[in-house]
Amino acid sequence: MTEERFDAIVVGAGMSGNAAAYTMASRGLKVLQLERGEYPGSKNVQGAILYANMLETIIPDFRDDAPLERHLVEQRFWVTDDTSHTGMHYRSDDFNEPAPNRYTIIRAQFDKWFSRKVRAAGAIVLCETTVTELALDAAGKVIGVHTDRAGSVIHADVVVLAEGVNGLLGTRARFRKVPKPEAVALAVKEMHFLPEEVINERFGLPGDQGCVIEAAGTISRGMAGLGFLYTNKESISLGIGCLVSHFAATLESPYALLDAFKNHPSIRPLLAGSEIKEYAAHLIPEGGFKAIPQLFGDGWVVVGDAAQLNNAVHREGSNLAMTSGRIAGEAIAAIKSRKHPMTSDNLSLYKAMLDKSFVLKDLRKYKDMPALLHTNSRNFFTTYPQLMSQAAQNFVRVDGTPKIEKERATTAALIKARSRWGLVSDAVRLALAWR
Amino acid sequence: MTASVVRIEDKLYQNRYLVDAGRPHIKVRQHQSPSPNLLALTVVCPAKCYEVNEDGQVEVTADGCMECGTCRVLCEESGDIDWSYPRGGFGVLFKFG
Numbered sequence: 269m270t271e272e273r274f275d276a277i278v279v280g281a282g283m284s285g286n287a288a289a290y291t292m293a294s295r296g297l298k299v300l301q302l303e304r305g306e307y308p309g310s311k312n313v314q315g316a317i318l319y320a321n322m323l324e325t326i327i328p329d330f331r332d333d334a335p336l337e338r339h340l341v342e343q344r345f346w347v348t349d350d351t352s353h354t355g356m357h358y359r360s361d362d363f364n365e366p367a368p369n370r371y372t373i374i375r376a377q378f379d380k381w382f383s384r385k386v387r388a389a390g391a392i393v394l395c396e397t398t399v400t401e402l403a404l405d406a407a408g409k410v411i412g413v414h415t416d417r418a419g420s421v422i423h424a425d426v427v428v429l430a431e432g433v434n435g436l437l438g439t440r441a442r443f444r445k446v447p448k449p450e451a452v453a454l455a456v457k458e459m460h461f462l463p464e465e466v467i468n469e470r471f472g473l474p475g476d477q478g479c480v481i482e483a484a485g486t487i488s489r490g491m492a493g494l495g496f497l498y499t500n501k502e503s504i505s506l507g508i509g510c511l512v513s514h515f516a517a518t519l520e521s522p523y524a525l526l527d528a529f530k531n532h533p534s535i536r537p538l539l540a541g542s543e544i545k546e547y548a549a550h551l552i553p554e555g556g557f558k559a560i561p562q563l564f565g566d567g568w569v570v571v572g573d574a575a576q577l578n579n580a581v582h583r584e585g586s587n588l589a590m591t592s593g594r595i596a597g598e599a600i601a602a603i604k605s606r607k608h609p610m611t612s613d614n615l616s617l618y619k620a621m622l623d624k625s626f627v628l629k630d631l632r633k634y635k636d637m638p639a640l641l642h643t644n645s646r647n648f649f650t651t652y653p654q655l656m657s658q659a660a661q662n663f664v665r666v667d668g669t670p671k672i673e674k675e676r677a678t679t680a681a682l683i684k685a686r687s688r689w690g691l692v693s694d695a696v697r698l699a700l701a702w703r
Numbered sequence: 704m705t706a707s708v709v710r711i712e713d714k715l716y717q718n719r720y721l722v723d724a725g726r727p728h729i730k731v732r733q734h735q736s737p738s739p740n741l742l743a744l745t746v747v748c749p750a751k752c753y754e755v756n757e758d759g760q761v762e763v764t765a766d767g768c769m770e771c772g773t774c775r776v777l778c779e780e781s782g783d784i785d786w787s788y789p790r791g792g793f794g795v796l797f798k799f800g
Contacts (some may be wrong), residue, residue: 304788304789304791304792305792305796306721306792306796309797309800310795310796310797310800311770311794311795311796311797311800312797312800313769313797313800314800316800374799374800375797375799375800376797376798376799376800377799379800395791395792396791396792397791398788398789398790398791400787400788415791416790416791433772434770434771434775436786436787436788446775446776446779446780447776448776449776449777452772452776454747454749454771454773456749458714459799503799512747512773512776512777515743515747515773516740516743516747516777519743519746519747520746520747521709521746521747522747522749523709523711523714523749523751524709527709544714544717545717545798545799546717546718546797546798546799547715547717547718547769548718548769548797548799548800549749549750549769549771549773550769551771551772551773551776
């Protein structure tokens with residue numbers, strides 16, 4: 269094995285790594301994929317929502333055998349205070365289409381399936397193998413990897429770093445820095461099992477239709493953060509994530525936060541009677557466009573979460589990971605077919621292709637959002653949610669107070685909390701960052 | 704709802720681990736008193752791997768680690784901790800992820 273030379277080595281078997289390995293192997297490249305987990309998926313954590321379009325581009329007939337949980341027909345956005353939620357729900361029968369747009373998935377199962385496709389395409393997948401270091405030549409070009417298995421360097425023309433948000437290789441080689449605490453969120457999640465019929469009834473979901481709740485407000489205790497609830501077939505994924513820098517500053521306990529969210533009066537009845545079978549924690553890249561590191565160099569490219577490719581505003585990550593992996597694979601295959609070397613100059617093709625895709629276009633659009641939300645977290649995640657809740661209660665509670673007085677009270681509360689100038693400035697900055 | 708009623712041991716008990724006995728993948732650098740970020744890990748680590756010992760120093764027991772990297776993001780650059788992956792096949796093995 270150590271005598272062999274590969275066209276490409278892919279480090280990691282998550283969404284981006286599998287997409288890259290599949291793309292290259294199916295174009296005839298000799299690919300070795302290394303995964304430190306017992307099986308592909310055993311180290312991977314996600315909510316998880318699968319965006320069909322991006323997988324379809326890679327594996328058009330994935331619906332035939334991929335382990336999909338439910339296709340999503342309903343999205344609930346909630347703004348919470350301690351006792352209530354104000355919601356906007358979008359549910360459409362249009363999502364009950366022959367080729368649905370979004371599905372819930374369970375990553376450990378999905379990643380095993382994806383890995384079978386990678387193997388069928390011709391890649392060699394080696395699990396239980398930790399890559400400990402990149403092998404560089406005297407000029408600093410990546411020429412292969414060192415692993416914790418016995419043997420010398422495994423050589424390849426190019427190494428695809430699909431090592432995830434907490435990847436060590438690229439940072440150890442000084443290709444990029446360890447993410448800053450303000451550029452990553454820590455999310456904790458539990459898997460709550462319930463009979464399929466109970467989930468169907470509780471959420472009003474016939475068959476394999478699914479629903480997503482995303483909640484922001486006092487549940488994050490002033491930190492920039494988001495709670496989520498995803499319906500799987502026979503389980504509910506429930507979690508909450510907040511910026512690591514805010515955890516460190518407030519000294520909130522992640523699992524206490526998760527338990528408080530679980531016990532929120534709007535969430536608790538949805539989980540009643542469930543059996544918890546797993547507790548997971550994971551980092552989510554939140555730095556957006558400005559946190560994206562150098563994406564290529566001599567003999568290497570970086571894809572997915574390791575490259576901070578995550579759209580925090582739309583809660584999209586796995587599709588950006590998958591697409592960056594596919595594009596890296598296509599770029600490498602194109603360079604290879606021209607018999608060109610895997611130099612930094614040639615591999616810049618990957619960045620050029622990524623620039624033209626939705627991945628970098630979307631991240632560029634929201635480049636100012638992270639700074640806005642992260643530095644004004646108490647306003648956006650506590651003050652405004654509380655005001656919204658008061659306004660909603662004022663509107664619906666019937667107690668003999670004349671309506672004109674109620675409206676005045678709502679307006680006064682807003683101005684008292686943030687001042688006229690504060691309200692206008694928040695609105696303007698939000699609009700500018702969204703633009 | 705207070706933090707004290709949540710027992711992290713009960714949560715971690717649900718998970719599957721293959722502990723690489725005698726080869727911890729995280730080490731805390733020797734110190735007299737912990738830096739603010741190192742001390743923060745005793746609360747912020749989602750598996751509560753970090754604890755203060757009777758001498759006021761922070762110690763790590765990484766058996767329940769979910770390899771999220773929060774401690775690495777907060778404390779690797781300063782040199783407070785040294786973080787590696789567990790050997791292939793060891794560490795947390797998510798059933799669902």
